[in-house]
Amino acid sequence: MRIAYFSPLPPQRSGISDYSAELLPYLAQRAEVELIVEDGFQPDAALGSAFPVRSLTEFERRWRRYDVCLYQVGNSILHAFIYKTLASYPGITVLHEVFLHHGIADSTAWRGDFAGYVREMGYSYGMEGVRIAWAVRRGERPYPLFTHPLNERVLDLSLGVIVHSAYARDHVLAxxxxxxxxHIAHGVTLPPPMPDGRARLGLPEEALIVGSFGLVTPEKQMGLALRAFAHLRARRPEAMYLVVGEVLASHPPLMPLIAELGLQESVHFTGRVPDLVTFMAYIAATDIAINLRYPTVGETSGSLLRVMAGGVPAIVTDAGWYQELPEGTCLKLPPEADEAALAAALQTLADDVNRRQQIGATAREYIAQTHRWEDAANAYLAFIRDVLTG
Structure with missing residues (x-):
């Protein structure tokens, strides 16, 4: 099978870039894969040396040579060229988020093409969508980012869709x-033990370390997490909070809240770390992870899966895909959980080393059994064959 593979790729800053970099070697064991990229873009040296890389212009001259186009689609501007190509060359779409509204708005209205946004809203929701779009334009309402998925055109252009959760599958089928x-589980690589992680990162061995991982967006509720952490630190002065990942440029400033809470010495932002080894070292150095997400856009959290693979207990929001995580693999809080509820959950884990270890071990075993890259690649190819053969 010859696959034309469309995705953001390293060095582009995207969780889906990282996902593709890990999935591709397993697909390549069973199929011929060529990477299709925007004209002028070059993936990193590791991928560029391992796979044929074709520009979009070159693909358009040779598209008949492929058995299928495989599109990795997410909710960001990095997928704009994929969205446009899908319209001309239907294929199999991997839908990483159910909601694509942010990405489509970013590629149209937020870049001066409001007419393009109106067309997308009209396609998906008819005249009601057009009325909503113009109400947004007049400042009468915000963008309906979490109520209108704006994925209908992608679904209609796809020969078949792969998702990572039952939540997303049910949404598409509805x-x-x-x-x-x-429904194909998101693969995860189990990391080796890193007993010297704190020493490598210059972190104190005696500290209780709380961590949040991945791109910081408003939906991750960092304000709530920081206020809850302040309660923990009042009882555990040695506690540290690591925020490992880039803060979205449009995120409200966090430093004023940190100063208000008196946490300047205990909260540390790493920014986007340079590689996966460093990212996993920070996870290994962490005692408790906080991975809140509400409202959800139907995503599966790659950063949480890495936390679980690292054997670290996590506190999560019991919504969307997170609801599917088995009991005992994490600590779930309802979406309406407040500062007191999160502080209590943090304190519970901080006080009980055995429970932390039990949750972490259960989480790692769950990942080892159900999120193998080899299984994901096999399931991809079986599904593609089923779709192509009818």
């Missing part, structure tokens, strides 16, 4: 009941 859909 809108397009006859569309072939496969």
């Amino acid at each position: 809108r397009r009941p006859h569309l072939p859909v496969a």
Whole structure:
């Protein structure tokens, strides 16, 4: 099978870039894969040396040579060229988030093409969508980012769809009941033990370390997490909070809240770390992870899966995909949980080393059994064959 593979790729800053970099070697064991990129873009040296890389212009001259186009689609501007290509060359779409509204708005209205946004809203929701779009333009309402998925055109252009959760599968089938859909677990690489992680990172061995991982967006509720952490630190002065990942440029400033809470010496931002080894070293150095996400856009959290693979207990929001995580693999809080509830959950784990170890071990075993890259690649190819053969 010859696959034309479309995705953000390293060095582009995207969780889906990282996902593709790990999935591709397993797909390549069973299929011929060529990477299709925007004209002028070059993936990093590791991928560029391992796979044929074709520009979009070159692909358009040779598209008949492929058996299928495989599109990795997410909710960001990095997928704009993929979205446009899908319209001309239907294929199998991997839908990493159910909601694509942020990405489509970013590629249209937020870049001066409001007419393009109106067309997308009209396609998906008819005249009601057009009325909503113009109400946004007049400042009468905010963008409906979490109520209108704006994924309908992608679904209609796809021969079949792969998702990473039952939540996403059910959403797609509710809108397009006859569309072939496969639920394939997001792969994760189990990291080796890193007993010297804190020493390598210059972190104190005696500290209780709380961590949050991945891109910091408003939905991750960092304000709530910081206020809850302040309660913990009042009882555990040695506690530290590591925020490992880039803070979204449009995120409200966090430093004023940190100063208000008196946490300047205990909260540390790393920014985006240079590589996966460093990212996993920070996870290994962490005692408790906080991975809140509400409202959800139907995503599966790659950063949480890495935390679980690292054997670190995590506190999560019991919504969307997180609801599917088995009991005992994490500590779940309802979406309406407040500062007191999160502080209590933090304190519970901080006070009980055995419970932390038990949750971490259960989480790692769950990942080892259900999120193998080899299984994901096999399921991809089986689904593609089923779709192509009807």
